[in-house]
Amino acid sequence: MRCHARSDITDTGACEILLIGAPNVGKSVIFNRLTGMDVSVANYAGTTVEFARGIGRIGEFEATLVDVPGTYTLSATNEAERVAIEMLSRPVDLVIAVADAVNLESSVYLVLQVLARRQPTVVVLNRIDVAAARGIAVDAAELSRRLGVAVAPTVAVTGKGFAQLHQLVAQTLREPPPAAGALHSATTTETAGLWPLAEEIAQAVHTVPAASQTARRRPFSLRRGSRRRFDSEALVRPWPGLAVALLVLALAFGLIVGLGMGMRQLLLLPIARGYLFPLLTAAVTRAIGPGLFQNILIGEYGLLIKGIEWPFTLVLPYVLSFYLAISLLEDSGYLPRFAVLLDGLLSKIGLRGSHSISLLLGYGCAIPGILSTRAMGSRRERLIVATLISLAVPCISQTGALFALLAESSVWLVVALFGLSFLVMIIAGLITDRLLPGARSQLVFELPELLMPRPAVMLQKLLARARNYLTDGALPMVVAVGVAALLYESGLLAQIGVLLAPLVTGWLRLPQQAAVPLLLGVVRRELTVLPLLDMPLTRLQLFVGATVGLFYVPCIAVVATLGREFGVRTAIGMLLLTTGTAFLLGGAIAQIGALL
Secondary structure (H helix, E strand, O other): OOOOOOOOOOOOOOEEEEEEEOOOOOHHHHHHHHHOOOEEEEEOOOOOOEEEEEEEEEOOEEEEEEEOOOOOOOOOOOHHHHHHHHHHHOOOOEEEEEEEOOOHHHHHHHHHHHHOOOOOEEEEEEOHHHHHHOOOEEOHHHHHHHHOOEEEEOEOOOOEOHHHHHHHHHHHHHOOOOOOOOOOOOOOOOHHHHHHHHHHHHHHHEEOOHHHHHHOOOOOOOOOOHHHHHHHHHHHOHHHHHHHHHHHHHHHHHHHHHHHHHHHHHHHHHHHHHHHHHHHHHHHHHHOOOOHHHHHHHOOOOOOOHHHHHHHHHHHHHHHHHHHHHHHHHHHOHHHHHHHHOHHHHHHHOOOHHHHHHHHHHHHOHHHHHHHHHHOOOHHHHHHHHHHHHHHOOOHHHHHHHHHHHOOOOHHHHHHHHHHHHHHHHHHHHHHHHHOOOOOOOOOOOOOOOOOOOHHHHHHHHHHHHHHHHHHHHHHHHHHHHHHHHHHHHOHHHHHHHHHHHHHHHHOOOOHHHHHHHHHOOOOHHHHOHHHHHOOOOHHHHHHHHHHHHHOOOOHHHHHHHHHHHOHHHHHHHHHHHHHHHHHHHHHHHHHHHHO
């Protein structure tokens, strides 16, 4: 396929470019720099694998860039790799293969597999700054000669080398080579035979410190060397790895609670309750007389009061502080080490350390956590992780609500609640590991460098996640509050609350009005918790309510995702499991607490 320069960026005939690379090589940063903000996300046809598509201008060309799901190989061992192979199997104008200057051998291995697909290709040699800091020098010109394609050295986080990258991409689009490179006589789609060639090329084009010569491994191994001893070994050994992990988690917990509570109590709530809400109440009172419509707007579940207070002044502060903590762990390179450290524990429940990344994603939102399981090798592992996320991992909105409910009464209630969450997660993992047939996979991981997080990159990531919360979390919550206000003022919620009173007041020992949040929680899980903030509850009742809210039914969007990924029967089973666990544990705590 030969593309031409376009004057209209929306022209469907624009050049199509695929961006492919392994995780942790900066592929997403490169994609964002080439496309800007004009990005959409969709499922690949016939699958549930998501990919990003963006539009950018490269030289005189208007290009549609496709961010291929991250992959280490093209061996089709999981659905994401199969999608990557399918994308590379159809004609495109160009493939940009992202290689890591630090872990060059494994990157060349993937590049050779891409070249075997006989597509016009440009190689981005990223992270040259990290390589240089470690004393690793890569001869990009020699790498280009041996691969037979153009190579652009870059530092994606700073934009260094992108001017050359644009030139090479534009030149390749103008004059596509007859084949993807000069190695087709030596390369085949048989990946096993490419390792010796990848090793030969890597050794020929880069030099490493003598002490690190023994560090070369196949991908997915823990690389070792004198300068990485602390990185790769100390942080993933029980000592001092566990001590460091506990310290890191404690600091992250302190950052989330302290910063979130500070923003909430010192900034957002005073502004909302001291200035904004009185103005809204006065305006509505002047415009609308007493009655149904006024109550829907400013009543018990008033859309203009609770619809602002809950998502923006109670939950948003903890969302921002949570994502700040996660960004620090991600950008520093510590999360993969934490995953390797957890491998021994997670192996007891049928998982691997790398699966902890999916669990951590679940703390942001259950849906991407569940969707990330597509990269796992077996349905068994996917089901275990999806069960743990649906049952015992609160999303960020729910986490913010739980912090808002418990932290002001006692931080120890928050610690106890999340300790209960981890305990239930372990028990559920042990049970599902025994019930679900199948073998466990091997640990598949490659550690990135430990780096100092860059404030500009973190700010960009934080803003992007905040926007996602506004659209995927806050907006649905506002709609749910509006529906709740309508049902509450019509009296329907009160009638249903009377029916649930024996369960709520008898078994859970909560006030009768606590039945209303149980109904709202079906729409948004955090709405099981937020209404409790306005009720005069004891510490025991606070903990019981938080326990029910933690394990209660997943929200509608999560149930739909479970049904799409695993089938309707599995989704229904998750509903029954989470609801039963919530009421069983909540009631048991209430009854035992009443006896003490």
